[in-house]
Amino acid sequence: MIRRCFKWLMALLLLLITFNQLVPQQVGAKTNEQTVLFVYDSVNAKDHGDQKIQALQRTLTTQNQPTKTVAMADYKRGELNQYQAVITLVNWSQKTSVTGKYQKYWQDLAGFSGKKLHIGPNLQNFERQSFTGVWQQVTHQQYQLLDDHSQAKQLLPFTNECTLLQPTANQFTAGELINQAHQEQTYPYGVVQGEQAYLPFYQATGLMAIVATRLISQWLTATSQDIPPLLTITNVTPMSSFKELRELIDFLHRQDIPFAVSATSVQTNTELPEFRRYTKILRLIENSGGVIYLQVPYVYTSQPDQLPVLRSVMAAQLKALVKEAVYPVGISAPSFWNQDHVYQQAGLSHSKQVLLLSNPETISYQDYSATNQIFGQTLSSIPAKSLANIKRDGELDIAKLRFSIPMAITIATPTDQLTLKQAKKQIQHLTMPLANPALLNQTGRVNFGKHQITYHQDKYYLDGKYQNLTKQDVSLTEPVRQETTAGTLNNFFKFQDRALMIFLLLVLVILLSLMIVGRRIYRDKFRHKK
């Protein structure tokens, strides 16, 4: 009996061990299978190629696609096989067209059976053969991009050379390119045929970005949603012009336009009245139908061991804001923050609601990460002014414009009356349905320390307790400061300090006395003695 039990136990143990060994492999395999490999040939910052890379990274994060970004030069043979889909971005045609360059990658891509998307020129022969249609090389042309969903049109910049496909089979197409000189000459902008997709060129802003994201969404998930964008005021800082910002908030409130604000804060000097003036504005935003995304700080230098430092900076900012009854619903950050281990862990992980903005001119990584982080909900930014010249039936109209991924239409905070006027004009131009955070069923959560801010259906909660949007003393435990003790040696040097001063003063007094005496003797030399 005991022997039998022992046998059963041993079998069970063996089973458990085997299961334990299998499970991580399965998870790992699954993760890799779902990951997209994003390969680019060159950053080509001169032609804003960097903006294309970060916009595509944002788009993929927004679609909850774990993505690894790698330069073609850094690609390792066989790496491709671990991924479900691959995006090839050619940013610099002259570089990629060199015969024999990046052969490892092209050879692997030719044998890859998963989803493939090629963006840009230098389409390889094996890629062309995957599509049914006639390939045409067009030079020195200008096109209008027509969004077939909304019938909105936008004039594109002049193109020197590009390869377009005139499909002959039933394929999914996104957008249409209408030749500016010969209106009857049209080509589909984006084409999806089975697992293959192609975009002849790409821009990070404007109608092209919207159409391209639809194509990517269709290619990756075979679905296309209509998600209303969120109007977002960016670049709000404690040093912004409050007069103009207040006027803009009033305007939005009066127009009943829901909005969000991406606002930075400070981790020091929070005891100053200027910080209270700032939080007063932020409370006004919350009370005017707006929500606040805490924008991560501007970073200038790379320094070692920044994980705890940044974590404490973020926690200090959130704590100070909460004390002033300001409750951010998410975190906003430039895109490069999602390509850095430190920023991901210490900055973005504070929330499941992340708004990814375009990168500033100078970026500084602490610990670069090729893989992005996925959040509960990610919004990708698109500037409102890039939509300003979109027309429909010859009129400036974007009412029918639809977005396939969660997007934030951004307007920079006004700095003076002129920019305020421009901002109001841009907002009035946004006639499409906008997202209302208050009506969304999603819950915004921001964590700091042991505390959690929750936003759900226009109500704010701190650690599960409902919060009024009026300033009150929110009790958050303060760290106890240790008092320093002065040593006896310090006291000695303090005494010695004084002694040296006294000595110098004495010397000075003696010098002055000698001077006076000397002068008297000198004068006496010339006096007549009686």
Place this chain on the structure above:
Amino acid sequence: MAKIMVQMRQIWRRLTRYISPALLATIAIAIIAGILLFVPPYNGYANNGDFERSMYISGLYVLPDRPYNHFNYFVRQFGIMQYFNESAATLFSSQPMIIKTAIMLNKFFYSTTIFDIRFLGVLYYVFYLGAIYLLTEALTFRMNRRRAYLLAAIMVFIFGDSSLTLYFNSFFAEPAMLISFIYLFACTLLITRRRYRHVWPLYLLFAVSTVIFITVKQQNAPLAVIVAFIFMSFIFAFQSRGAKLLVTLGTLAIIGTGVITYAKITKDFNDINQYQSMTRGVLLNAKDPGKSLQAGGINRQYALLRGLPYFETYMPQDLHGQEIKQNLLAKYNFVWILRYYLGHLDQFGELLDLAARDTQIVQVSAVGDYEQSAGKAPIAQTHYFTGYSLIKKAFYPKVFSFYLLLLVVLTGVYSYAAYQDFKHQRSENIVRLALVIGCSAMIIAVCLISIIGDGDADLAKHLFMAPLAVDLLTVLLISDILSHRLFQFVPMAETVSTSDSTEQAVMTEVQAPLSAPSQEPKAIIKSSISTKTESTLPPKLVPIKSEKTSTRTVSLHLPVGPESNTSLGESQHFPASHKQRPLLYAHQHLKKESVRGGHHD
């Protein structure tokens, strides 16, 4: 015991025969600094972010395949750019010239692709030892031998301190400032004390040191006024109009160098300083910083930047953006800041006291001194031969008024001898007074410039010249006390071999009376005299220290030979006491034209 004493004396005699105090100080510092810089574990300063300014323009880059730690560890090797260097100079400085010289040495002796910072260290090291030699020589000149060696030991303790020599293995501009200013100081003393027969190399060295000192760091541009003031005092050493004109032109050239250096400050650099002068200066101790800003017509919200330096890692606003330039930086300048401080003297006083507290901190505590391979903790500091800097840090009062008092007292103390020189138409102590005032004023000026120009940001590094000036004043004061020339003029200007040879070759350079026509060439007197005293001087000069002696000044008018060169004078004043007679005897073989007396020094 007696045997030991005899042996000790013999060793002492042998030592002093071959090694002069200056050479001793130089050798000792060479060993101390050599161990620090060139013997494993190698020491130097880690990068605090300043290195890039001079590195890239000099054609160096951080090696990508090796760990590079800002702040934490000293990095020894860098890459040498092999192709066209497109880096533009972020600021005007003569430092890249020095680094490029080190790169040349590196390419010749070590590698054309990898630069070892120790080649820069060697360059600084060699010039520093030269500076130490000249300074010790200037200070121990005409000094009792034992006291001279004592002073040499003090020199080693002060100038061998690792807090100074650590700078050599770094791309900071401070080592060039340190070396050039010591040369400048030593040359001034050597010229006025007529230590060497040919003075033109000293004038040349003075000129080169001045140019390097002023141009190596833009912060030194205002200090050109002080250097010009010191040089201007040379006017008392000359009688001819031509020479005086040359001194005036030289003074103007020094000021011109300062003006050019100041004018070359780039916009970016100016923005950094201007920003920090506000956030780390005006706002730092203000009771209501927002109100202070508002009163000056600036958005009061910028008070929230209080205390944040320009290179703060995490900032609430884009410092490179237009907004901050338009709304903050364009709204004030240094006149605004000065006016603000004059209206808030208590706050200014607090900041100056803060500067005074940092004045004696030379070792950069924000960065590590060891390589990562040394296995030390990040930002680990070396304590090897840092006794002087540690004592200094604790010893000096931490109030700005101390330095003001020091300026007044030192000026008072040195004025007496200068007045006597002025009365007797001599120049040595007048120039020495100018040097003392210049150095004391430098301490004050450096504190003021740093606070007004950059707030308390990077204060310890910005104040580098202040502790150096204090050190130089300290050794000068000690040497003057030891040689009893604090209040007196030591009349002979001569070159004396400091060896203990019984037969000392004395080369005496005798100056013409200041009233004499300038075209009269000086006389060079070479004589061989016997001396058995311990003094490095011939016994004729010893009586000066005797307070009982009535020192009567006499003048020797010496014959001038056609072979005599440079015209600095032909006669000298001598104290005429009975103990000074050996001097007179020593020169009696020369034709004595007249003896003038009656003055009491």
